[in-house]
Structure formats: C-alpha cells, structure tokens
Amino acid sequence: MLLWINGPFGGGKTQTAHEIRRRLPGSVICDPEHVGFGLRRTLPPQLRGDFQDLASWRQGVVEVLDLALTRHEGVVIAPMTVTSSPYFAETVGRLGELGHDVRHFTLLAQRETVLERLRERGLGRLLRYATGRNASSGQDSWAVRQLDHCLERLREPEFAEHLWTDESTVSKTADRIAVLAGLTLLPNNEGRLRTRLRQARVGVRSIRLD
Template sequence: MLLWINGPFGGGKTQTAYEIRRRLPGSVVCDPEHAGFGLLRMLPRELRDDRGGKRLIDDFQDLVSWRQGVVEVLDVVLTGHAGVVIVPMTVTDPGYFTETVGRLRELGHDVRHFSLLAERETVTRRLRERGPGQLLRRATGRGGGPHRESRAVRRLDHCLERLSEPEFAEHLWTDHSTVPKTADRIAVLAGLTLRPNNEGRLRTRVRQVRVGLPHVRLD
C-alpha cells in the first residue's frame, strides 16, 4: 500500500509522513522532492532562480523526467518492499496527478491519497515556524520573529483552492488537529493500525525539528 499525503507547502505533509513511519513498523518514507530538487540543481542558478530573469523551469514537476521517474522508482519500491510506503508530496495539477498517482494505480498498486487542508492563516503560521531559526526555537518552546514572504506563501491560495476539488479527496482539515491525530485519522481511513503515541511534548518538539531541518530550502 502507498499513502500519498498531499497538501499545500507547510501543510504538515512531511511531519505526518514521518509520524506514521515512526508508529507503523515496516513502513518507509519516499520523498519525491529529493529527485525534483536534484534535477533543478543541474541547471545554472540563473535558470532556476526567481531573480535571474531567464528562468526556464518554474517547477520541477513540469519536467516529464520527474513525473516518470517518480512513478518508476515508486513502482520498484512498492513491488519490492513488503511494508507501507509513505509519500509526502504536493501535486495540484490534475494532469500531473493523473501521471503520478493515477499511473501507479494503473500499474495495480493500492494507492490511498489524502489532502491535508487548513485555513490560510494556519498554513502561513506553520510556514513561519518551519524556518531554520524557528525550528530551533521550537525545540525550546520559544516564539519567533518576522517572516519574509516566500514562494510557498505566494502559491498558497492556488494550492488550497485546487486541492479542495473533489478529485483530490480524501480531504482532511488539520487546523485543530495535531500531527499525531492527523496520522491516526489517515491510518483509520486506510485500515492501518499505528502504535500508540506515548511520546512527551518536549521529545515530540525535538524530533519534529530533526525531521524539518533537512527539508528547509536554502538555495
């Protein structure tokens, strides 16, 4: 089984994916962003930077090689791995959704898709909190400073609007849900049983910082 966790940037996909992995023995997380950012880094900076004025690739998902590569690799993993495979990945284009999630289903895999949604204010707050400085402050329970608008914030309205469409169900609203509770809801809907969440608040904060830091984009 593959759990594809969709949602806007900063919507909690990655944290939820690793929460499920932590509590579901034999499961693995496969993150297609790694392949996408790797493809972008093959380009000179001026061709992938907003400030360059010559950028040819707006989003790595526009590359056919990314879409086909994700399907190929996940097909291999699902065929060879006995446990549940978890994929945290934002996909809002219906055509790209068909070429990835739809194609995996055509290949005979059991793909359960979930869109994590929240109000705009909730997502922008989460984006502020996942910056490098904020992630470190979370470990000590302290607040943070101002946030510079990012590409994720600029695309937020588009993501929320598109993912609210019926084709991107199952929809899970997370404004008043913690990451462990969201993981529990996904598990129930997918017919899976997670280990009980017996982790304390401080340990949870530290672990979520460790999960979040490798996913902070600095380039």
C-alpha cells in the same frame, strides 16, 4: 500500499509522513521532492523552474515508487504537493493504473493556520542567514505565494480524501490517515517535549537552501 500525502506547502505533509513511519513498523518514506531537486540541480540556475514541469520528474517518480512498492514489503509513504490535474494523473493516477494500492490524502487548513505554521518554520531563515543566503521574510517566501493557489486547487473533489487539520495535531492526523487506510499504528507514548524536539529535527532536515 502507497500513502500519498498531499497538501499546501507548510501544511504538515512531511511531519505527518514521519509520524506514520515512526509508528508503523516496516514503513518507509520515499520523498518525490528528492527526485525533483536532483533534476533541478543538474540545470544551470537560469534554467531552473518548477521541477514538476519536467516530464522526467513525473516519469521518474512513477518509476521509483513503482520499484519501492514492488520490492519493499511495507507501506510506502510519499509526502508531496501536486495541484495540477494532468500531473496528478501522471503520477498518483499512473501508480494506481500499475496495480498498486494507492491511498491519497490531502491535508487542508485555513489560510491563517498555514501561515502560522510557516512562520513557526523560522529556523530556516536563521540557517539561510548563517550560510550567507538571502533571508527573505516568510510573507515573501515562495510557499506563501503559492498558498492561495494550492488551497483553491486542492479543495477540488479529485484531490480527496480531504483532511482538515486546523484543530488536529500531527499525531491525530496520522491516526486518522491510518484508520481510513485500514492500518494500525503503534500507540503514541511520546511526551510533549520529546515530540517537539523530534519534529524540530524533521523540520531542519527538510529545509532547502537552494
């Protein structure tokens, strides 16, 4: 089974994916973003754009996830924002056409909720400052500029199943996905402090400086 977790940037996809992996033995995360950044880094800076516009990304994601789903016995989790209907068909849709059990979920929240979550990721700005990179404010970030477009597009029926997360924790969102997908997660016996520390580590590992 493939769990594709969609949603706006800053919407909680990565944290939810790691929560499911933590509590679902045998599951793995295969992040399509890694394929994209690999392709992006092979290009001169002046030619770098949205890697989803590259046919090689869309084809590569299908090839990689098809291999993982065919050879790996456990559930495969792919956290990735896709808002383009054609690109969605070429990736998520194509994997279903290949015969895989694809379960797609879109995490949604009100604009103010997502902005607050993005502000909470301020550690990224500290790291950019420490490495000498330009530390622009969250309001000027690429994620914020894309937010309205993402929220508008992802509300469309083609991107269901929709899960609103404004009042939900990461753990509860993972539980909801598991129920809808017919999966059983291990109980969440983690304390609040440990949860915050673990989620902070996940956040730091997901920061992109280029």
